[in-house]
Amino acid sequence: MKLICLDLEGVLVPEIWIAVAEVLGVPELALTTRDVPDYDHLMRGRLAVLDDRGITLPQIQAIIAKLAPIDGALTFLRRLRERYQVVILSDTFEQFARPIMRTLEWPTLFCNTLIVAPDGRITDYRLRLEDGKRKSVEALRQAGMRVAAVGDSYNDLSMIDTADTGVLFRPPERICRERPDLDVAYGYDELDSILSRWAEAP
Numbered sequence: 001m002k003l004i005c006l007d008l009e010g011v012l013v014p015e016i017w018i019a020v021a022e023v024l025g026v027p028e029l030a031l032t033t034r035d036v037p038d039y040d041h042l043m044r045g046r047l048a049v050l051d052d053r054g055i056t057l058p059q060i061q062a063i064i065a066k067l068a069p070i071d072g073a074l075t076f077l078r079r080l081r082e083r084y085q086v087v088i089l090s091d092t093f094e095q096f097a098r099p100i101m102r103t104l105e106w107p108t109l110f111c112n113t114l115i116v117a118p119d120g121r122i123t124d125y126r127l128r129l130e131d132g133k134r135k136s137v138e139a140l141r142q143a144g145m146r147v148a149a150v151g152d153s154y155n156d157l158s159m160i161d162t163a164d165t166g167v168l169f170r171p172p173e174r175i176c177r178e179r180p181d182l183d184v185a186y187g188y189d190e191l192d193s194i195l196s197r198w199a200e201a202p
Helices: 016-024 039-053 057-064 073-083 094-103 132-142 154-162 173-178 188-200
Strands: 002-006 085-093 108-116 122-126 146-151 165-169 183-185
Touching: 002 073, 002 132, 016 057, 039 122, 057 094, 073 085, 073 188, 085 094, 085 132, 094 108, 108 132, 132 146, 132 154, 146 154, 146 188, 154 165, 165 188, 183 188
Parallel strands: 002 085, 002 146, 085 108, 146 165, 165 183
Antiparallel strands: 108 122
């Protein structure tokens, strides 16, 4: 059985933290895993900014609720789900994900959890699993799946390297230079073609 693992932000929907940074006027929150490979360092910085600015979870959720999928993403996802099993592997959080999953017609999602105080302050975060994207792909392969992985950032590279095949989707030029061995797609039709060639190979 063939299964596609997709990153969420940057592949199907805009980067949540960039949207939050733009709406709230806090440029420090615009950094993502495209910029900072160390996820814990990135999240600790975000939490410090949220605490310093008094930004709460409901404020962030109100912004997320207005995010639409990237143009063409839903059609692409529908086509994939007609042919393959699809799992979204994301470093986002379950408290962020519900409105996004609704707009994407409820695909399966593996993600993380925020620790939230009664007043809505985000005090910490909890990973579902350390290096969860890679370990999820490993487990799916051990279950007999042939797995393709698609992502755009540094935190996607371990799952891409673990999968039977991996594709970078609209990645920063820096990652392309560092990983010239990987296929790169800049549009959904191109990505679909790469995945189809992989799926049809013996």
